[in-house]
Amino acid sequence: MKPLIPTLLLLLLHHIHFSTSQSPSQPPTPSGPTNVTAILEKAGQYTTFIRLMKSTQVADQINTQLNNSQSNGLTLFAPTDNAFSSLPAGTMNSLTDQQKVALIQFHVLPTFMSVAAFQTASNPLRTQAGNANNGQYPLNVTTDGNRAVNVTTGVVNATVSNTVYSDGQLAVYGLDKVLLPLAIFGPASAAPAPAPSGGGKGSKPSSSASGDTSADGSGDASDSGVRDGKGLAMVGVLIWWLVRMI
Incomplete structure (x- = not known):
């Protein structure tokens, strides 16, 4: 019986090896839907921007749009934590909450744009914050010979520091400054000058109110002349009447 034990063990091991080799291999885990905040979290140094994207729900909007088969892709400008800490x-x-939403949407272009596409882009670019042609959300990009991308808003000038992510549908570019739109951070229009208060202390009455026609009192002189003329006329009439009576 003992000589059979090694043989049985060999047969058992062979059976186990054969079963294992014939078992189908597990399929690779499919990649999940695009998640823009997960991309930024993996890249690091975008904590503040991620928090704002989540609190304004812009992150959800982006993810929904990216996973829509009809999407034209998106381009995201992501300011670093240092960019936010540099703000006053x-x-x-x-x-306000509404302004925060507009601020984050101002960093999103509704189409995918590669670095090369910025060289021929037509300014101003349209963002998800609003129409650029009305002067409230203009976003202009320029490139130099080294293909460095500069982004201007009318309030700040920023530079693309690196390409965080690009897959042909989503492009994420790191920025050294927060893009501040004119609609929120532009100079306020000048307030109209206050109307002069009437009758205030120390105010000088107008000549019409005092009855004067000039500052030197010529109005009073003309009035007295009129009164003297009327008096002379009455005296003349009285003399003429007396002569007739004689």
Whole structure:
């Protein structure tokens, strides 16, 4: 019986090896839908921008659009954490929720654009914040001989520091500054000058109100002349009447 034990073990091991080799291989795990915040999280240094994208729900809008078969792709300008920390203190806290949404949407182009496409782009570019032609959300890009991309808003000038991600449908470019749109951060229009208060302390009455026709009192002189003329006329009439009575 003992001589059979090694043989049985060999047969058992052979059976296990044969079964394992014949088992079908597991298919590769399919890649999930595009997630823009996951891309930025993997890249690092975009914590503030990610938080704003999530709080404004712009991240959800982007992911939904990217996973739509009819999408023309998207281009995202992502300011780094250093770009946000360079803003004046309290800048983001001073914005309303609606302005924060517009600010993040201002960093999104509704089409995929490669670095080479920026060289022939027609300015101003349209963003998801609104129409660029009305002067509120203009976004202009220029490139130099080294294919460096500069982005201007009318408020700030930013530079694309690197390409974070690009797959032909989504392009993510890192920025050294936050893109501030004119509609939110542009100079306020000048306030109209206040109307002069009437009758205030120390105010000088107008000549019409005082009855004067000139500053030197010529109006009073003319009035007295009229009164003297009327008096002479009455005296003449009285003398003429007395002569007739004699």
